[in-house]
Amino acid sequence: MKKPNKTDTLLQHGDALPGDDSSVAPPIHPSVTFSAVDAADFADMAGRPMHARYYTRYGNPTLERTAKLVAALEGGEAGLLTASGMGAISAVLIGLLRAGDHVVAQKNHYLGTTRLLSELLPRYGVRATLVDQTRIDAFEAAIEPSTRLMMIETPVNPTLALTDIAAVCALARARGLLTVADNTFASPINQRPLALGVDVVVHSATKYLGGHHDLTAGAIVGSAATIGRVWETAIVLGSVLAPHDAWLLLRGMRTLAVRVERVNASAARIAAFLDAHPGVACVHYPGLTSHPQHALAVRQMRGFGGVMALQVKGGYREAERVMSRLSLFTQAVSLGGVESLAAHAAAMWAGTLSDDALREAGIEPNLIRLSVGLEDVDDLIADLDQALGA
Numbered sequence: 001m002k003k004p005n006k007t008d009t010l011l012q013h014g015d016a017l018p019g020d021d022s023s024v025a026p027p028i029h030p031s032v033t034f035s036a037v038d039a040a041d042f043a044d045m046a047g048r049p050m051h052a053r054y055y056t057r058y059g060n061p062t063l064e065r066t067a068k069l070v071a072a073l074e075g076g077e078a079g080l081l082t083a084s085g086m087g088a089i090s091a092v093l094i095g096l097l098r099a100g101d102h103v104v105a106q107k108n109h110y111l112g113t114t115r116l117l118s119e120l121l122p123r124y125g126v127r128a129t130l131v132d133q134t135r136i137d138a139f140e141a142a143i144e145p146s147t148r149l150m151m152i153e154t155p156v157n158p159t160l161a162l163t164d165i166a167a168v169c170a171l172a173r174a175r176g177l178l179t180v181a182d183n184t185f186a187s188p189i190n191q192r193p194l195a196l197g198v199d200v201v202v203h204s205a206t207k208y209l210g211g212h213h214d215l216t217a218g219a220i221v222g223s224a225a226t227i228g229r230v231w232e233t234a235i236v237l238g239s240v241l242a243p244h245d246a247w248l249l250l251r252g253m254r255t256l257a258v259r260v261e262r263v264n265a266s267a268a269r270i271a272a273f274l275d276a277h278p279g280v281a282c283v284h285y286p287g288l289t290s291h292p293q294h295a296l297a298v299r300q301m302r303g304f305g306g307v308m309a310l311q312v313k314g315g316y317r318e319a320e321r322v323m324s325r326l327s328l329f330t331q332a333v334s335l336g337g338v339e340s341l342a343a344h345a346a347a348m349w350a351g352t353l354s355d356d357a358l359r360e361a362g363i364e365p366n367l368i369r370l371s372v373g374l375e376d377v378d379d380l381i382a383d384l385d386q387a388l389g390a
């Protein structure tokens with residue numbers, strides 16, 4: 001039989017390793033170290049890149065198995081897990097860049113990524129130019145002779161602006177630049193950046209891949225050669241996912257497709273409801289025809305995900321009032337899990353970003369980010385309706 005590669009089948013069977021025992025559910029390998037047969041075997045284990053059965057920071061069968069499934073889903077040759085999404089992003093950028101290199105990235109990124117690019121990497125001689133992600137000409141204009149890499153994130157947090165993945169990759173390929181895409185918001189169910197030309201995909205597996213708000217993890221997918229290079233750095237940086245959490249991630253991923261398909265459907269209904277609500281000034285959701293990049297969304301995404309942002313009519317106080325009335329949407333950061341969450345973005349980042357930085361990032365005082373979970377969609381709509389008021 002041909003190797004099955006349909007997503008739903010991959011999610012149940014894409015992680016099996018040769019030589020696995022007969023248990024149907026995957027085993028957990030908590031062991032930190034693995035025995036060698038003799039001295040030659042031991043030397044061979046130490047020297048071989050990405051050897052899964054040497055020492056857990058280098059590799060572990062449970063981590064290997066889960067990484068294999070993420071790689072299969074993204075359509076990549078190899079995968080690597082880290083202890084968080086930031087662990088993945090920092091291992092990729094530190095692993096692939098050196099002093100003197102220049103990066104083109106977005107003005108809006110996950111805040112940790114922005115800080116890595118604009119505060120930490122410059123200390124080691126790596127510079128970044130941050131551009132408006134909706135303008136492909138801005139990416140092109142920012143390219144310098146020392147540019148090595150382009151970093152994108154689409155849809156982006158929290159404004160749900162998109163980056164044209166294929167267009168950025170065409171620019172990069174013509175100049176021999178690497179491309180890295182943060183695919184956390186879309187998940188591989190809704191978007192496959194590697195198929196559009198991206199070299200490396202990164203995830204905060206804390207979000208949709210894990211899917212239950214109960215583990216922190218990161219994932220990296222790319223060619224075997226690129227992942228091997230990143231691995232050389234990752235083992236030194238030391239962001240190792242615990243085998244128990246890798247197992248929990250694998251367990252969460254079994255239902256990834258059904259979860260994401262459900263939140264795609266619920267979010268579409270909620271976005272349409274909010275768009276028509278008199279208490280809402282505007283809704284940011286790539287699935288709405290009113291999203292300024294809806295045509296691009298249709299081109300590069302198969303579904304539009306469970307995250308959206310709304311701007312209530314009024315300012316900070318109005319948003320605060322709506323937040324305080326929500327009962328099914330829990331007021332919390334993070335996203336992508338089974339419980340619906342709401343975050344008042346300006347309040348969430350008040351301690352970290354200045355008012356100017358907030359405005360620059362498109363975070364208006366009246367903006368609320370929603371992560372739609374698996375509750376009944378009519379209950380979620382009723383909750384939003386009562387919170388928004390008559």
Ligand SMILES: *Cc1c(COP(=O)(O)O)cnc(C)c1O
Nearest residue numbers: 084085086087110184204206217
């Ligand atoms: C949460 C998030 C991250 C960081 O992931 P952690 O697992 O919290 O380290 C990176 N990128 C995006 C888009 C995220 O939402």
